[in-house]
Amino acid sequence: MAFKRQIDRLPIPPKDAKVHNVTCHYCIVGCGYKAYTWPRNKQGTAKSNALGIDLSQQQGADGTWVAPSMHNIVRQDGKDVHLAVVPDKECVVNSGLVSIRGGRMAENRPSRITNTQQQRLTDPMIWRNGTWQPTSWDDALDLVARVTARVISEYGEDELLVSMFDHGGSAGGYENTWGTGKLYFQSMNIKNARIHNRPAYNSEVHATRDMGIGELNYSYSDYEVTDTIFMIGANSLETQTNLFLNHMRKGMENGARFISVDPRRTVTINAAEEIAGKENVLHLPIDPGSDMVLMNAILTHIVDNGWTDKEFIKNSTFQGGEAVAADAAHPAGLGSLDYAMQTCRTTTAKAAEICKVPEADIIKAAEWIAKPKADGSRRKCVTCYEKGIIWGNDNYRSNGAIVNIALATGNIGREGGGCCRLGGHQEGYYRPADHVGRPATYVDQLLISGGGKVQHIWACDHFKTTLNAAQYKKVHRRRAGMVKDAMDAAASGTREQQVEAILAAVNAGGLFVVDTDIIHSQIGQNAHVILPAVESNEMNLTSMNGERRLRLSEKYMDGPGDAKPDCLIAAGIAQNLERVLREMGKNDYADKFKGYDWKTEEDAFMDGYHQGNPDVTYDRLRAMGNNGVQEPVHGYENGKLLGTPRLYADGKFDRHGRKDKKALFCAAGWRGLQAPGKERERATHKFWINNVRANIFWQNQFLDQDNDFIQDRFPYPFIEMNPQDMADMGLNPGDLIEIHNENGSTQGMAYPTKTARPGQVAMVFGSPSGSQGNVVNPGVNELVLPDYKHTWGNIRKIANATPKAKGVSFKSKEYTS
Amino acid sequence: MRCKNLVDVGRRQFLRGGAMATAGAAVVTVAGASSASAAPVAGAQLDYPSNKLANIADLKVNEPMDIEYPDADSPGALIKLGKAVEGGVGPDGDIVAFSTLCPHKGYNVNYNDKDRTMNCPGHFSRFDVESGGQQVWGHATSNLPQFVLRVDAKGDIYAEGASDLIFGRPSNVL
Numbered sequence: 003m004a005f006k007r008q009i010d011r012l013p014i015p016p017k018d019a020k021v022h023n024v025t026c027h028y029c030i031v032g033c034g035y036k037a038y039t040w041p042r043n044k045q046g047t048a049k050s051n052a053l054g055i056d057l058s059q060q061q062g063a064d065g066t067w068v069a070p071s072m073h074n075i076v077r078q079d080g081k082d083v084h085l086a087v088v089p090d091k092e093c094v095v096n097s098g099l100v101s102i103r104g105g106r107m108a109e110n111r112p113s114r115i116t117n118t119q120q121q122r123l124t125d126p127m128i129w130r131n132g133t134w135q136p137t138s139w140d141d142a143l144d145l146v147a148r149v150t151a152r153v154i155s156e157y158g159e160d161e162l163l164v165s166m167f168d169h170g171g172s173a174g175g176y177e178n179t180w181g182t183g184k185l186y187f188q189s190m191n192i193k194n195a196r197i198h199n200r201p202a203y204n205s206e207v208h209a210t211r212d213m214g215i216g217e218l219n220y221s222y223s224d225y226e227v228t229d230t231i232f233m234i235g236a237n238s239l240e241t242q243t244n245l246f247l248n249h250m251r252k253g254m255e256n257g258a259r260f261i262s263v264d265p266r267r268t269v270t271i272n273a274a275e276e277i278a279g280k281e282n283v284l285h286l287p288i289d290p291g292s293d294m295v296l297m298n299a300i301l302t303h304i305v306d307n308g309w310t311d312k313e314f315i316k317n318s319t320f321q322g323g324e325a326v327a328a329d330a331a332h333p334a335g336l337g338s339l340d341y342a343m344q345t346c347r348t349t350t351a352k353a354a355e356i357c358k359v360p361e362a363d364i365i366k367a368a369e370w371i372a373k374p375k376a377d378g379s380r381r382k383c384v385t386c387y388e389k390g391i392i393w394g395n396d397n398y399r400s401n402g403a404i405v406n407i408a409l410a411t412g413n414i415g416r417e418g419g420g421c422c423r424l425g426g427h428q429e430g431y432y433r434p435a436d437h438v439g440r441p442a443t444y445v446d447q448l449l450i451s452g453g454g455k456v457q458h459i460w461a462c463d464h465f466k467t468t469l470n471a472a473q474y475k476k477v478h479r480r481r482a483g484m485v486k487d488a489m490d491a492a493a494s495g496t497r498e499q500q501v502e503a504i505l506a507a508v509n510a511g512g513l514f515v516v517d518t519d520i521i522h523s524q525i526g527q528n529a530h531v532i533l534p535a536v537e538s539n540e541m542n543l544t545s546m547n548g549e550r551r552l553r554l555s556e557k558y559m560d561g562p563g564d565a566k567p568d569c570l571i572a573a574g575i576a577q578n579l580e581r582v583l584r585e586m587g588k589n590d591y592a593d594k595f596k597g598y599d600w601k602t603e604e605d606a607f608m609d610g611y612h613q614g615n616p617d618v619t620y621d622r623l624r625a626m627g628n629n630g631v632q633e634p635v636h637g638y639e640n641g642k643l644l645g646t647p648r649l650y651a652d653g654k655f656d657r658h659g660r661k662d663k664k665a666l667f668c669a670a671g672w673r674g675l676q677a678p679g680k681e682r683e684r685a686t687h688k689f690w691i692n693n694v695r696a697n698i699f700w701q702n703q704f705l706d707q708d709n710d711f712i713q714d715r716f717p718y719p720f721i722e723m724n725p726q727d728m729a730d731m732g733l734n735p736g737d738l739i740e741i742h743n744e745n746g747s748t749q750g751m752a753y754p755t756k757t758a759r760p761g762q763v764a765m766v767f768g769s770p771s772g773s774q775g776n777v778v779n780p781g782v783n784e785l786v787l788p789d790y791k792h793t794w795g796n797i798r799k800i801a802n803a804t805p806k807a808k809g810v811s812f813k814s815k816e817y818t819s
Numbered sequence: 820m821r822c823k824n825l826v827d828v829g830r831r832q833f834l835r836g837g838a839m840a841t842a843g844a845a846v847v848t849v850a851g852a853s854s855a856s857a858a859p860v861a862g863a864q865l866d867y868p869s870n871k872l873a874n875i876a877d878l879k880v881n882e883p884m885d886i887e888y889p890d891a892d893s894p895g896a897l898i899k900l901g902k903a904v905e906g907g908v909g910p911d912g913d914i915v916a917f918s919t920l921c922p923h924k925g926y927n928v929n930y931n932d933k934d935r936t937m938n939c940p941g942h943f944s945r946f947d948v949e950s951g952g953q954q955v956w957g958h959a960t961s962n963l964p965q966f967v968l969r970v971d972a973k974g975d976i977y978a979e980g981a982s983d984l985i986f987g988r989p990s991n992v993l
Binding site for chain 2: 003004005006007008009010011012014048057058060061062063064065067068069070071072085099100101102105106109184239245247269272276472697711715808809811813814815816817818819
């Protein structure tokens with residue numbers, strides 16, 4: 003039985019409600035919303051209200067409507083106010099559309115009136131007397147600084163392991179990446195850092211960058227005027243919802259064809275068929291991990307038929323054979339098209355055999371991408387890819403093989419073209435140059451093997467979202483436990499005695515863990531100091547979306563309790579490190595931690611992003627509203643920031659830093675499943691465990707674990723499974739099942755669907771109650787990019803469907819007309 | 820499939836009071852894992868009209884009947900499912916009614932009589948009428964609003980409330 007809100011009316015925002023610009027902080031698309039706030043004891047009327055419509059009348063389809071999830075009562079400047087967060091029709095990104103995530107921004111705010119999100123952290127906490135005890139910022143940061151200063155000054159900065167987000171939106175953004183980046187890459191030279199979703203500090207798309215092409219080079223409007231949308235390893239209706247509904251859809255309605263490369267049939271493919279007609283949609287359900295072979299065959303077919311863009315290749319791509327040889331930092335050679343073809347050349351017949359799709363469909367894909375139209379004009383094609391490639395097999399070469407096609411057909415830097423990752427979070431990276439090197443340290447393995455003495459974690463929960471997670475958790479718990487035991491043993495001692503006890507524990511193999519987050523996360527269970535952060539709209543935050551659209555999402559409410567922006571927490575750590583190092587007599591070292599006298603997040607923005615982009619200020623961004631400006635910003639005229647709708651419009655490519663500004667092709671040589679152990683795992687287990695996303699809690703499961711509407715739909719992580727496989731195993735819908743292999747085990751709820759092919763299951767990633775990473779082996783590529791997507795395991799039943807699971811609908815997720 | 824067999828529900832002829840039998844008031848709140856409620860102003864409910872929708876004899880299994888509730892601007896569907904469901908009324912416990920305005924963007928949803936779901940052509944959301952209108956997949960931030968039903972001794976079916984806010988209005992009773 004479905005969750006019922008039992009709400010049948012809502013307060014009406016009065017005409018004089020305050021209005022704030024909001025960019026949804028959940029996914030990369032960054033839809034525009036307006037947040038209205040007004041005093042709790044005031045209301046508008048049906049005829050006079052902030053929405054400017056007659057609310058006594060039923061609104062039609064697409065009409066303005068405040069859903070119950072869009073309302074809450076929050077604190078603003080110390081007072082309780084109504085909040086309504088409503089999609090913005092004037093924002094070109096979403097044109098008033100709302101996703102199941104963004105439409106719940108208001109109800110996922112902490113409220114002491116409506117009791118929402120009471121899981122949010124409110125006070126700094128220190129492990130004391132066997133539990134976490136609330137304390138002041140001064141006390142918490144003093145302990146962080148004393149332990150950290152001792153370790154970095156006595157044992158070196160390599161003993162400080164840092165896990166930190168690198169993204170925008172949520173708790174990321176230019177302010178917070180700068181605050182943390184300045185601390186770890188300017189004041190310190192941290193080498194052993196990793197990013198929130200992968201075990202090293204690296205790019206997820208090294209290949210395209212090495213080829214000269216930044217991975218976000220188009221405008222979303224390119225989808226609307228293209229001839230073909232070529233999507234690889236992505237499921238945009240779920241994970242970039244309003245990019246699909248507001249831009250890709252328009253493209254298909256304008257006649258674009260749609261190609262999806264995905265081992266699994268998705269709701270995106272189903273919707274594309276509804277929009278464009280089945281005859282204009284091509285699904286290539288390739289064998290898992292064989293993307294590169296398919297790309298190479300498509301490229302070969304295009305080259306051999308002369309469908310390449312010869313002028314573009316001549317003018318904009320490297321002509322002299324090999325430009326960059328394969329080496330430890332480059333998993334493939336780079337150079338001219340001819341050079342790459344020596345390696346990439348693959349017949350469509352061979353690809354059909356490896357990819358296990360019909361040869362005719364591979365040829366059809368090549369034709370849809372590049373065969374000139376009847377009048378001889380070139381076809382335009384937008385190419386887009388995401389985690390199927392990024393977290394897939396042989397990341398570098400697979401990425402390069404995709405970009406090869408876009409380059410060979412001249413589809414970068416032109417209207418209706420582009421070759422882009424679709425993205426997860428928004429972007430918002432502004433940091434000093436890092437010191438991690440390439441290949442970067444595999445930090446998880448370093449930690450597992452006993453490396454590091456202190457760990458600073460920023461809004462990451464590796465317990466839910468890393469690979470080899472079972473092993474990581476086991477070691478992390480043991481090492482952090484040693485420090486907890488030491489702190490407990492010294493509980494009655496002074497701060498100095500506590501620090502000595504912690505130092506002794508970390509020198510004996512323990513790990514001192516500082517966790518900054520908005521909630522008490524799973525990895526936070528091992529922390530010794532917990533620092534409460536705010537997120538977007540509890541602070542001002544700037545980020546850019548998947549078409550580089552930069553917006554200021556405005557603060558409209560107070561953070562919970564004593565929580566602070568990450569940038570100011572980083573500043574607090576720096577200031578305390580300076581103080582403690584000076585006390586220790588290390589004045590030169592202490593001086594490195596100067597320069598953090600920020601009072602607000604805007605100060606951090608001005609110290610960081612603004613220095614590199616002097617035209618951009620909060621006031622100017624605020625004036626640009628929810629449409630913002632597309633980066634890079636190249637001026638300010640007549641009260642407007644001047645942006646760049648599309649990169650590389652001049653045919654010059656510079657992301658690799660080459661002076662000749664020529665793009666490079668990638669010699670993407672196929673070598674099967676690249677990551678160690680994958681082929682053996684495939685050979686010895688029954689099921690391929692695909693790792694997938696669901697629109698309902700994509701990017702916000704950490705909040706949705708405290709959201710009744712979401713928990714009612716999926717009380718446990720779903721594992722989509724073929725109905726016949728379920729019948730063979732005696733499984734009923736909703737039964738709890740365990741996936742197990744040599745790496746570990748995880749569990750979820752069996753969800754029958756024909757979209758799961760026999761022997762393949764699709765488990766939702768990142769769930770708080772079933773970590774898919776437990777069963778993912780530690781295999782990575784040469785640049786330490788994990789292959790989460792290729793995991794094989796066996797399945798056993800744990801329990802019959804629980805009463806909660808019995809309330810769940812197990813019908814097909816595919817819309818039927 | 821939409822049944823065009825519109826019943827005369829006596830528009831806006833609200834039969835207030837008196838009929839307090841609770842046979843139909845079986846729309847149950849199912850709380851999630853957490854004790855914290857997501858409902859900001861739950862509790863007080865509006866004064867709903869009691870509108871006759873149909874008689875049990877008018878309904879055929881799996882053939883939805885178009886209705887309007889609480890008023891003529893709010894379309895819905897009355898369905899006899901042929902099997903008892905939680906929240907179902909009538910002697911077989913199998914009669915349910917829902918708003919047919921998608922709680923995402925207000926498009927009219929269509930009934931798929933094969934798997935008994937409501938499907939929105941606007942943005943591809945779908946709802947399971949056998950599971951209390953639970954959104955199977957989609958963009959709405961609430962499940963399909965379900966109408967509270969009551970059946971009297973004559974077999975007349977009345978709607979007397981709603982579980983969720985209906986799309987396009989700040990109050991279910993305008």
